[in-house]
Amino acid sequence: MSINVFQLLETVLSDSVVKTMATRYGLTSDFTRKVAGAAAPAIMAAIMNRGTTPEGARSLFSTIMSSDANPLIGKQLPELLMSTAGLGQLEATGRELLQKATGANVGALADALAAQTGAPQSTAFSLAGVVGAAIIGILKQHFTASQGFVGQLPTLLGHQLPSVNASLTDHLASAIGLGSAAAFAGSIMSRLKDVAAHLDHPQPVVRPVPASVPLQTVAGSTPPIAGEKRGHHWLWWLLAALALIVAFFALRSCQHDEAATQNAEQPASASTMAPGAVAASDAAQADSASAPAAASGALASGAVVSGTVAAASDAAPAPTQDTHLSFTVDKSGVPTITATVGTQAENTQLIDALTKQFGDGKFTANVNVDAATKPAEWLAHLDGLLPLMALPGAEVKIDGTHVELSGAAADAKAGWLDKLKTLFGSGFDIGVFNAQKAVADATQSFRDAVKGLFATDSSCAGADVAKVLNLQVVNFKTGSSIVPASAADDLRQSARALIACSKRGQPVSLEVAGYSDNVGDKAANLALSKQRAFAVRTYLASQGVSLGRLAAQGYGDANPVDSNDTESGRFRNRRIEFVAK
Template sequence: MSINVIQLIQSALTDGVVRQMAARFGLPPDATQKVLATTGPALVAGLMQKGATLDGARSLFATILSPEVNGHIAEQLPQLLGTTTGVSQLEGVGRQLLERAFDRRVDTLSDEVATQTGVPAHATHAMTGIVGATLLGLLKRHFLEGQGNVGQLPTLLGHQLPAIAPYLNDRLMAGLGLSGLGAFTGNILSQLKAVSAHIDHPTPAAKPVAEAMSSIRVPADAVVREERRPRKWVWWLLAAIAAVLAFLFLRGCHSEQRGEQSGERSSAEAAATVQPASAPAGASAAAPAAADVAASTPAASAVAASAASDTQQPAAAPAPTKDSQLSFTVDPAGKPTLTATVGSEAEKIQLIDALTKRFCADRFVANVTVDQDTKQADWLVHLDGLLPLMALPGAEVKVGGAHIELSGSAANAKLGWLDKLKSLFGASYQIGSFNVEQAVANATENFRSAIKGLLAPDSSCVTADVVKVLNLQVINFASAGARVPASALEDLNQSAQVLNACARNGKTAKLEVAGYSDNVGGAQGNLQLSKKRAEAVRAYLVKTGVPADSLVAQGYGDANPVASNDTASGRFANRRIEFVAQQ
């Protein structure tokens, strides 16, 4: 099932599609092509790293075949890119799928692509999502059409290294959260090979006997010589084949039993089976079978020698690069729902055991992911101090590495949790509560600093640059309200000055004002509210002189979140007005 994934991406992103994307983001086609040529290989490298562990390969394969991945995306790209809604949905779904596949946000990568190509970051973020959705869709179609299985994924990914290596560099590797390019290219193939050797290779369903026999071609002269003989030989042949198959089946079972016994004798070998980047434990169990095969075929002998070489020279596992994560919300009845990412199965067990002991198995919900690229969860040492907070109705807490954010009832100063956690965790942790007013003030400062460049007389009025700056402002609507707040009027006035100046210079920026909400409340109500807010912003800008035909308003409800809705800061980020360039 070997394919060149980069060629598949290029065949889907035709010249026509590239021109569509360029017009959509206000970029020259050659700049757009440069972003695509940089992003595609980097994303493939990220998939290779994900598939370099047993759990990672299985998780990645499940993501590829998930319902959210569009296997027909290659044919549908021109239609999807034809509307603002289609582009927004394509970008959002692609970014979500990539973050699920990589277990990390992709903003760092798209920021690096922006730096290396000179294209504004908002455009590289969007195109990263589009390329990601295309890449996963092409892989899904390939596996479905070829009836492929998870056991073939590591090998397929390994075949991509020669195609992507010329496009990679150390900074792109860092954007993926990986070590340098040299370490990646030096280790990834042996890691993928080790996973392929230990992962299950499901056997395709056998063809019906009639179909299988129809593919057999018997020489005509043999039929002539045998046509008058009794056909008892057919039964003898079938019996011999059955005996051979039974022998092979039994030998396979004995080999598995020997592997299990070997695993019981050595816990180190069992651990290596879980982490194939180190010395593969399965090699010792497979050695007898490999020796049997080597005795019968020279090719198998070469395979056995290669496996022995890999066993003797294991690839060093890269150091973990990602911070551990924990977030939880507590419902009014005191039942916590947790999401966590830790670096080992032992840490996961420790967390689940502590929750079970505290709450009983049916009184909490925990979604815990094990990622070997995640650093040690130091907060587990203080878990006993966090457990009472997990029973506080309305509490919201987010732990990322050495940062802890409180919101909801956990941030209530009267309850004193901020001081309790500072005392519990010590000075090595940064602990604070989310403050909406401070978040708005920070955003306002960033926006007013950035818009000075657009208000200058020599401003170029490039739509992509205008959109990037306008999206720095925060319009903090009142809960369930659609009236533009007084705190946002000054920023909107400056936005109008820029848009009016561009229109006077014959460079009118045609924009969509897109409204989004968090996930609190009903989906239909959120959709209507987000549209009313977008219409209110558009109406204010038109009132200040911006050409009415240059602005359209649309609401998208809680679609395309840019942060987790589990915490107040995440919901604040998702309740937003975005300016998007119209085609």
């Protein structure tokens, strides 16, 4: 037994409900229904698209049946609209459900919805959440009442295609990653049919459906969507059995081999954060024992040694810049070294030692000579470092007298931490990179600084506000663009600061820029950096910041703020950066 989601949605969004929403959003009822009517087919198309792979269908079904989805929303919606808190919670829950169910960017959908209908961006953003919560609630109510299972999902989704085709535009289809509306319509049924053969189709357990099913809702408890009668349990089971038989014969011709298992996402490497950067895990991470592709590429063509000598005038000032050395070692033990030293003599000493240890053409060195750089004290201990430069997977960064180990160099069993402490002595600060501590330090810096933005005499200049916001950390999970709970408090404080400036008549316009490191597929990193930027923009808007004041863009591995040779450098490069507009 299937349903027409769009017909049920019209029942949920009754004239009285739409009128109440219109009053809340300051629109006419006709215009509110127009925006909701444009959002519904786009949302359903995104849901259908997610159900075209076995894993996608299972994830979608899990989201539909999750505790966040509200099967009672049909009669609960008028009650939720009566309070600002209830409506806000509904909108936020709906957007979160859509993100989990579809993988589509709700912020991008809202932008396209606003452009197509002429609605304010904030209104389109809010209504997308309400419509999303309603559709997911309708689906959960159906599967709960019929005791449905994931194998029935493709057929149910396919039944929604005529309604989707009637209203889905190319603009909205493109915004949610479906290409054109025609392309989506031409392929979706065959894809849903293919996936159905790979999903479970259990025999129903013969027992009566309970008169009511206690389920967690957004707030409170109210009657279910359609106010249906609960008698005649035998009729429910007859209809369910008939639906199962029909589905069996319809799908048995669709047997196909399941698509090759997708490449498993590699774990994110630990990383560090200095104040002024926002961390995020990348789309794909290299094995901890692998060096960046640049090292192996350089090996194939022989060692590359570059040195640029900065001319120093007779009256050059005293050096003020810390010397730098970082290296990473590939699987075969070939190192790639990056360094900044103050004199040509130091450059020569480093290159000669590397050549003696590894042989000509068996390492890559990129050395910059800058007269403003202080003497390289680590050169006195270079002989003790050279064996570590041959350890596959080792990563070391030295800035002045601070030495940081990561990768294989940080392995406690190898004992390099203690060896280097003995080698360098008490004049050097030597440690293993700790991502949790780095994040905690940066978060504390942000929370100390953001307090100043709430003072009545604080600056609302875009550059000043962005400087403070860039102290916080948004530490995304590997491959995810869902804002982590650990970042929620700081982003809420950021939203409060932006709203405070607006109330003082000094609104701030910002671009939310997403960046990645250089590890993994370049195109995938670029796409994920954009998704994360939109996710942060969406979250700030959900806290009351005007969408019109926030732009979002992803830049992939462009504009690195640190070397990608070490974990800490990659961590700093994976960031969300706020830029004043």
